[in-house]
Amino acid sequence: MIALKKLIKNSSLALVAGLLLMGSTAQAQDAVAGKAIFEGNCTACHSLDADVVGPALKDVHKRRGDEWLTKFIKNSQELVQAGDKDAVAVYEKFNKVPMPAFGTSLSDDDVANVIAFIKAESEKPAEVVAEAPATPATDAGATATAAEAEVAFMDLPPVLLFTFALAAVIILLTILVLVMMFRLFVPMLGDSIYDEDFRSSFAGRVLFLVRGDATLVTGKAKNEIHSNHDFDGIQEYDNDLPPWWKAMFYVSIVFAIGYMLHFHVFKTGALQTEEYEMEMEEAALIASKNVDDPNAVTNYEVLTEAAALESGKALFNTNCAACHGQEGQGTVGPNLTDEYWLHGGDVNAIFKTVKYGVPAKGMVPWQGKLTKDQMLEVSSYILSLQGTNPAGAKEPQGEKM
Incomplete structure (x- = not known):
């Protein structure tokens, strides 16, 4: 009797193990078939790990369920139009790009195989990526990176720091000497600084500019009528033009002559049109060397074979x-x-x-x-x-x- 019970128990265990083995084998076969269907119909828009045209599909069966996935694969727009919140959310998130309806091209078994493939791929452990060894300090890339790094001012060579300090001291001493000479000699001039000859000189103008008189910049206001011309009661005073204005006017004349000689007489400079054409040629050369530049010129011919x-x-x-x-x-x-x-x-x-x-x-x-x-x-x-x-x-x- 005991032997019979053991026999029945062992037989039951063997039967259960056999059924589990058959189930796992069938699921593996479904995943293999589903992989071929997935690669033929889904890879253009979907990836397991990243959003492409459509969402990433890893563990999607856990988020949605097999029944919902089957309906969505067969006709996604039917679910969207029915107001299914999950379908509408996916449709809105991915720029309202409708997923093709596979209800007529794939059978129920095909759809189930695709879902089995997604499940099998989702359950695979993540691949361990070995970290690349650190690049030696003597590597050319490391040298270039170090060369491009910013250097703090205090980390500059001592000779260069001393040069900067010496230049600062010289500038400061020069300013101090000028201030001391100004304070020493101006009182010695006494009232003579108000003489018209001294005041109209450049040194006098600079002195009075420091003291608040802007004649050096604005010119002298003579308050004298320029002529007897009378334009509806409007008369013109014979005042000086501002010196800064006259200086800019003279400089612009010299610049215009140099510009004309450089660009139009000797033609040693390129005008805007020529510069544009040269830059476009340079850009075309750079683009032709970069195969991933979308603006690179291509000259493929249509294949007819x-x-x-x-x-x-x-x-x-x-x-x-x-x-x-x-x-x-x-x-x-x-x-x-x-x-x-x-x-x-x-x-x-x-x-x-x-x-x-x-x-x-x-x-x-x-x-x-x-x-x-x-x-x-x-x-x-x-x-x-x-x-x-x-x-x-x-x-x-x-x-x-």
């Missing part, structure tokens, strides 16, 4: 169809089969849009994910869709090219 277009079609279906439709008819993104373009319709403009994206409109940049050749293949394939007029095409957007 069948193999290149077939490769571009495969890349388009994998990465672009989720937002532009399998036939380029436009869903979340614009229609790519008509003559209207938002960001330019030649192969170079399309290449730049694919490479750098339009983050404000939800278009992600594909540089780093696709190679230059792949982006050119996709761009060429998009141009091959012109005039195909697929069913259900989205209305034109942008300018006609």
Whole structure:
């Protein structure tokens, strides 16, 4: 009897273990299938760890639940229009970019597999990133950083500090000597400083300027009528022009002559138009060396080979169809089969849009994910869709090219 109980107990444990093993195996298989579906339909707009066009999906099943996720994947706009607060919050947060409805393209099992994949990826432990060893002090980068660091005034070499101190002492002594001479010699002049000859001299003007007389700056007011001309009772006095005004006038004449000779006679200087053209040439040279500059000039030609277009079609279906439709008819993104373009319709403009994206409109940049050749293949394939007029095409957007 005891042996029979042990046998039943052991059998039960084996059955439970077998069921758990089968469940975990089935879940692993669902996650594998879900990964392929996720990469084919979701990676263009979603990442597990970071917000892209849509939100980061790590642990989203814990925040929302499987039932809500299934409804949102099948038709997100249906939930938004129904007033679901979570769906509306996501829609508002991500610039009201609608998520494509996958209710017709994915089965219930496909959606469940995608959710299983998200769960499996969310439960994976975070990868430990080894810290890079500290850069030795003798490294060139460290030397450049040290050279760029600001040096405090008191940390300057002693010789330089002594030079500054000596210069300050000399300036201070010069000021003291001038003040002492002024205080010594002015009283010795007595009333002679008021003589017209001395007062009209430069030294006299400086002296009286210090004492509050601004004649050196404003000129002398003679209070004498300039002539017998009478303009409706208005008469003109023969006063001096302010010396500062006359000095600036003479300086401007000299400057104008030098400017004319430098720029228009000898042509040793570049005018504004020439400077602009030279700066634009320099900017173009710099941009041509920087492959990541969105303003760099490109001169790609449209690919017409069948193999290149077939490769571009495969890349388009994998990465672009989720937002532009399998036939380029436009869903979340614009229609790519008509003559209207938002960001330019030649192969170079399309290449730049694919490479750098339009983050404000939800278009992600594909540089780093696709190679230059792949982006050119996709761009060429998009141009091959012109005039195909697929069913259900989205209305034109942008300018006609």
